[in-house]
Amino acid sequence: MAKAKFFVFENLNDNKYRWELRWKKNKITSESFENQPAAIEDLESIIPIAGKAPMYDSDGILITENESRTPDTLENSPIYFIFLSHNNGLWDWWCLKKGGGLFCKGSEEKTVVSGFSSFEDALESARNLRSIIEHAEIVDVNGVMIPDMLFSPEFAEKYGIGDMHPSHEFIKKNKL
Numbered sequence: 077m078a079k080a081k082f083f084v085f086e087n088l089n090d091n092k093y094r095w096e097l098r099w100k101k102n103k104i105t106s107e108s109f110e111n112q113p114a115a116i117e118d119l120e121s122i123i124p125i126a127g128k129a130p131m132y133d134s135d136g137i138l139i140t141e142n143e144s145r146t147p148d149t150l151e152n153s154p155i156y157f158i159f160l161s162h163n164n165g166l167w168d169w170w171c172l173k174k175g176g177g178l179f180c181k182g183s184e185e186k187t188v189v190s191g192f193s194s195f196e197d198a199l200e201s202a203r204n205l206r207s208i209i210e211h212a213e214i215v216d217v218n219g220v221m222i223p224d225m226l227f228s229p230e231f232a233e234k235y236g237i238g239d240m241h242p243s244h245e246f247i248k249k250n251k252l
Contacts, residue, residue: 080209082097082119082212083215092108095115104205126206131203157172167191168191222237223237223238
Protein backbone atom coordinates (compact mmCIF):
# COMPACT_ATOMS: atom_id res chain seq x y z
CA MET A 77 0.00 0.00 0.00
CA ALA A 78 1.28 3.47 -0.89
CA LYS A 79 2.73 5.62 1.88
CA ALA A 80 0.38 8.32 3.14
CA LYS A 81 1.57 11.65 4.52
CA PHE A 82 -0.03 14.51 6.38
CA PHE A 83 1.42 17.80 5.15
CA VAL A 84 1.08 20.77 7.53
CA PHE A 85 1.53 24.04 5.65
CA GLU A 86 0.60 27.69 5.36
CA ASN A 87 -1.67 28.59 2.46
CA LEU A 88 -0.14 31.69 0.92
CA ASN A 89 -3.51 32.91 -0.42
CA ASP A 90 -5.01 33.50 3.02
CA ASN A 91 -2.04 33.01 5.41
CA LYS A 92 -3.95 30.26 7.23
CA TYR A 93 -2.59 26.84 8.08
CA ARG A 94 -4.02 23.55 6.94
CA TRP A 95 -3.13 19.92 7.04
CA GLU A 96 -3.56 17.79 3.98
CA LEU A 97 -3.53 14.00 3.79
CA ARG A 98 -1.93 12.87 0.53
CA TRP A 99 -2.27 9.26 -0.43
CA LYS A 100 -1.57 7.99 -3.95
CA LYS A 101 -3.12 10.69 -6.20
CA ASN A 102 -5.67 11.64 -3.56
CA LYS A 103 -5.80 14.66 -1.27
CA ILE A 104 -7.97 15.37 1.75
CA THR A 105 -7.67 18.90 3.09
CA SER A 106 -8.59 20.22 6.53
CA GLU A 107 -10.36 23.42 7.38
CA SER A 108 -8.23 26.56 7.91
CA PHE A 109 -6.41 27.28 11.17
CA GLU A 110 -4.89 30.52 12.46
CA ASN A 111 -1.46 28.98 13.04
CA GLN A 112 0.61 25.80 12.77
CA PRO A 113 0.09 24.70 16.40
CA ALA A 114 -3.70 24.81 15.89
CA ALA A 115 -3.44 22.64 12.74
CA ILE A 116 -1.21 20.15 14.57
CA GLU A 117 -3.57 20.12 17.56
CA ASP A 118 -6.44 19.23 15.21
CA LEU A 119 -4.37 16.36 13.78
CA GLU A 120 -3.67 15.13 17.31
CA SER A 121 -7.40 14.94 17.96
CA ILE A 122 -8.32 13.29 14.63
CA ILE A 123 -5.58 10.69 14.08
CA PRO A 124 -6.29 8.48 17.13
CA ILE A 125 -10.01 8.18 16.37
CA ALA A 126 -10.09 8.14 12.55
CA GLY A 127 -8.92 4.53 12.28
CA LYS A 128 -11.86 3.40 14.39
CA ALA A 129 -14.48 5.75 12.95
CA PRO A 130 -17.79 3.94 12.44
CA MET A 131 -19.36 3.67 9.00
CA TYR A 132 -23.04 4.27 8.28
CA ASP A 133 -25.19 3.74 5.23
CA SER A 134 -27.31 6.59 3.87
CA ASP A 135 -30.13 5.68 6.28
CA GLY A 136 -27.87 6.14 9.32
CA ILE A 137 -27.56 2.39 9.98
CA LEU A 138 -24.17 1.20 11.28
CA ILE A 139 -22.18 -1.02 8.90
CA THR A 140 -20.23 -3.59 10.92
CA GLU A 141 -16.94 -5.12 9.81
CA ASN A 142 -18.75 -8.14 8.34
CA GLU A 143 -20.95 -5.67 6.40
CA SER A 144 -24.11 -6.39 8.37
CA ARG A 145 -26.12 -3.39 9.47
CA THR A 146 -27.27 -2.65 13.00
CA PRO A 147 -29.25 0.31 14.35
CA ASP A 148 -26.99 2.80 16.11
CA THR A 149 -26.85 6.51 16.59
CA LEU A 150 -24.49 8.90 14.85
CA GLU A 151 -24.11 10.67 18.20
CA ASN A 152 -21.77 7.98 19.58
CA SER A 153 -18.60 8.96 17.69
CA PRO A 154 -16.80 12.29 17.20
CA ILE A 155 -16.21 11.42 13.52
CA TYR A 156 -17.91 8.91 11.26
CA PHE A 157 -18.18 7.82 7.62
CA ILE A 158 -21.44 7.92 5.70
CA PHE A 159 -22.10 6.47 2.24
CA LEU A 160 -24.30 8.19 -0.32
CA SER A 161 -25.80 6.94 -3.57
CA HIS A 162 -26.36 9.36 -6.46
CA ASN A 163 -28.97 9.34 -9.20
CA ASN A 164 -26.30 8.39 -11.75
CA GLY A 165 -25.61 5.13 -9.88
CA LEU A 166 -22.29 6.26 -8.42
CA TRP A 167 -21.41 6.14 -4.73
CA ASP A 168 -19.50 8.57 -2.52
CA TRP A 169 -18.36 8.48 1.06
CA TRP A 170 -17.91 11.40 3.39
CA CYS A 171 -16.19 11.52 6.73
CA LEU A 172 -18.00 13.92 9.04
CA LYS A 173 -17.34 15.44 12.44
CA LYS A 174 -20.01 15.19 15.12
CA GLY A 175 -22.32 18.15 14.77
CA GLY A 176 -22.29 18.00 10.98
CA GLY A 177 -18.87 19.45 10.17
CA LEU A 178 -16.96 17.98 7.24
CA PHE A 179 -13.74 16.17 8.23
CA CYS A 180 -12.73 15.06 4.75
CA LYS A 181 -13.24 16.95 1.55
CA GLY A 182 -11.67 16.08 -1.74
CA SER A 183 -9.44 18.23 -3.90
CA GLU A 184 -10.27 19.23 -7.46
CA GLU A 185 -8.47 16.12 -8.68
CA LYS A 186 -9.87 12.60 -8.57
CA THR A 187 -10.27 11.84 -4.89
CA VAL A 188 -10.88 8.85 -2.66
CA VAL A 189 -14.31 10.20 -1.86
CA SER A 190 -16.02 10.56 -5.21
CA GLY A 191 -17.64 8.51 -7.93
CA PHE A 192 -17.41 4.82 -7.04
CA SER A 193 -19.28 2.43 -9.30
CA SER A 194 -20.58 0.32 -6.41
CA PHE A 195 -21.22 0.51 -2.69
CA GLU A 196 -18.61 -2.21 -2.17
CA ASP A 197 -15.93 -0.14 -3.96
CA ALA A 198 -16.77 2.91 -1.84
CA LEU A 199 -16.69 0.80 1.33
CA GLU A 200 -13.30 -0.69 0.42
CA SER A 201 -11.87 2.78 -0.27
CA ALA A 202 -13.08 4.14 3.08
CA ARG A 203 -11.69 1.12 4.92
CA ASN A 204 -8.33 1.55 3.17
CA LEU A 205 -8.19 5.18 4.23
CA ARG A 206 -9.13 4.34 7.82
CA SER A 207 -6.34 1.76 7.99
CA ILE A 208 -3.56 4.09 6.81
CA ILE A 209 -4.32 7.27 8.77
CA GLU A 210 -2.60 6.24 12.02
CA HIS A 211 0.56 5.25 10.12
CA ALA A 212 0.88 8.37 7.95
CA GLU A 213 3.96 10.52 8.47
CA ILE A 214 3.39 14.14 9.51
CA VAL A 215 5.61 16.45 7.47
CA ASP A 216 6.02 20.13 6.59
CA VAL A 217 5.44 21.68 3.17
CA ASN A 218 8.83 20.34 1.98
CA GLY A 219 8.11 16.77 3.06
CA VAL A 220 10.45 16.96 6.08
CA MET A 221 9.14 15.17 9.16
CA ILE A 222 7.97 17.54 11.87
CA PRO A 223 9.93 17.07 15.14
CA ASP A 224 8.42 16.00 18.44
CA MET A 225 8.69 19.44 20.06
CA LEU A 226 5.65 20.61 18.05
CA PHE A 227 3.43 17.82 19.38
CA SER A 228 2.13 17.02 22.83
CA PRO A 229 4.50 14.62 24.65
CA GLU A 230 1.78 11.93 24.84
CA PHE A 231 1.06 12.07 21.10
CA ALA A 232 4.76 12.11 20.16
CA GLU A 233 5.41 9.07 22.35
CA LYS A 234 2.36 7.09 21.17
CA TYR A 235 3.18 7.59 17.47
CA GLY A 236 6.97 7.38 17.77
CA ILE A 237 7.65 10.96 16.71
CA GLY A 238 11.16 11.96 17.66
CA ASP A 239 13.65 14.73 17.15
CA MET A 240 14.49 14.39 13.46
CA HIS A 241 17.85 16.14 13.70
CA PRO A 242 20.67 13.73 12.74
CA SER A 243 22.40 14.29 16.08
CA HIS A 244 19.37 12.76 17.84
CA GLU A 245 20.23 9.25 16.59
CA PHE A 246 23.92 9.74 17.45
CA ILE A 247 23.06 10.87 20.99
CA LYS A 248 20.55 8.05 21.44
CA LYS A 249 22.94 5.41 20.03
CA ASN A 250 25.85 6.55 22.19
CA LYS A 251 23.69 7.14 25.28
CA LEU A 252 25.00 10.69 25.72
